[in-house]
Amino acid sequence: MSDESQDNIYAEVHQILEDYLHAHRLRVTPERSTIVDTIYAHEGHFTIEMLHGWLMERRFPVSMATLYNNVELLIDAKLLARHYFGPSALYERVHGDEPHYHRVCKRCGMVQDVHFDAITNYIMSKHIRGFLVDPSYLYVYGLCSKCKAALRRKQRNSQKKYES
Amino acid sequence: MSDESQDNIYAEVHQILEDYLHAHRLRVTPERSTIVDTIYAHEGHFTIEMLHGWLMERRFPVSMATLYNNVELLIDAKLLARHYFGPSALYERVHGDEPHYHRVCKRCGMVQDVHFDAITNYIMSKHIRGFLVDPSYLYVYGLCSKCKAALRRKQRNSQKKYES
DNA sequence: GTCAGTGCAAACTTTTTGCAACTAC
DNA sequence: GTAGTTGCAAAAAGTTTGCACTGAC
DSSP: OOHHHHHHHHHHHHHHHHHHHHHTTOOOOHHHHHHHHHHHTOOSOBOHHHHHHHHHHTTOOOOHHHHHHHHHHHHHTTSEEEEOSSSSOEEEEOTTSOOEEEEEETTTOOEEEEESOHHHHHHHHTOOTTOEEEEEEEEEEEEOHHHHHHHHHHHHHHHHHHHO | OOHHHHHHHHHHHHHHHHHHHHHTTOOOOHHHHHHHHHHHTOOSOBOHHHHHHHHHHTTOOOOHHHHHHHHHHHHHTTSEEEEOSSSSOEEEEOTTSOOEEEEEETTTOOEEEEESOHHHHHHHHTOOTTOEEEEEEEEEEEEOHHHHHHHHHHHHHHHHHHHO
16 A cells, blocks of 8 residues: 555544544544554554554553453444454454455464455345345355365374274 | 154264264263263353353253363364354354354344355355355354344434534 | 373453543543 | 543453363273
8 A cells, every 4th residue: 555545544544533533422532543543554453462562662552441442432433343253352444445254264263354255245135134234244164275185184194093 | 853853863962972082082971971961952052151050950060171171072073163253152052953154243242043045055156265164154244123223213313412 | 000081279361340540622 | 620531450251271189991
């Protein structure tokens, strides 16, 4: 992404943040602005712990309590997404990024972003009765090619052991 | 389900359990047998805590450590499925139940079983390159009809407040 | 008899809560 | 000035680990 369009993204997300806060009679604090800046300075999935670390690096330490408070709000403002691929949450920025869903390997935990495709279109076209699908929160689990091969090998070996 | 077919299920899952344990040179313990019995005596999603409670009711208390150890093994044996709809795991029995995927409301947390349907078939037919989809671990998130309506009401109200 | 399995308690990780001090409005 | 926001520390919730004892094979 060019510096210029990255600057545009910062301006846009700050606008969204401030609109959201005003609409909900909440306050624009340095913490909130900096958290959003920091989130949008990084690509990909991250944990609260990582976000905390990034803020430390910026010399803008923010307590975990504040982070947990504010991610809730940012999710509601549609600036942040939270995913539970396992017992602890992973987050990712939302605004300005290509819409995608997630493909997860049940064995190695690999998470792959998949840009909206025929499957997404198909699911949206089905108008699941009464239920409004959010295609950004679609999760397809299975086995990645590496784990598929590894598992085949393992099964052949344990088969041999069992026969012996 | 009739008592008779329920008895068949018990026999089958015990067979699967014992085959799995033998194949992996592991031991058939009363705890493992009872845990499987208890899981298959209940329908729907449950937490480890609930499983622990059910075992207490049976006068067969099993420690949490043992439960955590054994669910791992039962998942590998395909007798149990684990889902992360939120920060803590939900489990459900697998064998003998109608195959289904899950539809989850992001707002109220409602989890709905959806029997394999056109969407599942479509995804399986796409043969995602190199990735082996497990349709039992497909998750579609969105808004249920109740929350969709509630959210519309809320937005109308906050709109009014904002204008005033 | 051996070694996997168990219970217990302690540790650990992640997230939530209570409260006093602070600050955006 | 007021009430929302923050940081800190404690607590809660969920899960993992270490170790001595037990019991399946």
